[in-house]
Amino acid sequence: MEVTESWYLVLGALLFIIGGTGLLIRRNPLVMLMCVELMLNGVNLTFVAFSRMFSDIRGQTVVFFVLVVAAAEVVVGLGLVVAILRRQPEATADDLNVLKG
Secondary structure (H helix, E strand, C coil), X not given: CCCCHHHHHHHHHHHHHHHXXXXXXXXXXXXXXXXXXXXXXXXXXXXXXXXHHCXXXXXXXXXXXXXXXXXXXXXXXXXXXXXXXXXXXXXXHHHHHHHCX
């Protein structure tokens, strides 16, 4: 059985759906952050599959920029989430109004 680009597209869609479902269902900010990263990885896999299908490097270039933005998001987002969870260990996404000055 040969693995074609369509398998990668289906896997990317599944990753995105799992991440989106987790983002909507779970209320823990750390889990929500991981679900956003899972969604970004699903999109990246789709970009790489289309880039390979059309023999074009632009899809892989977009993936590079998405990874850079995702890394910056993790640095800032994880710092905020860890700071909040240290103050209130049982904090949920609804309790994030503590960020107000």
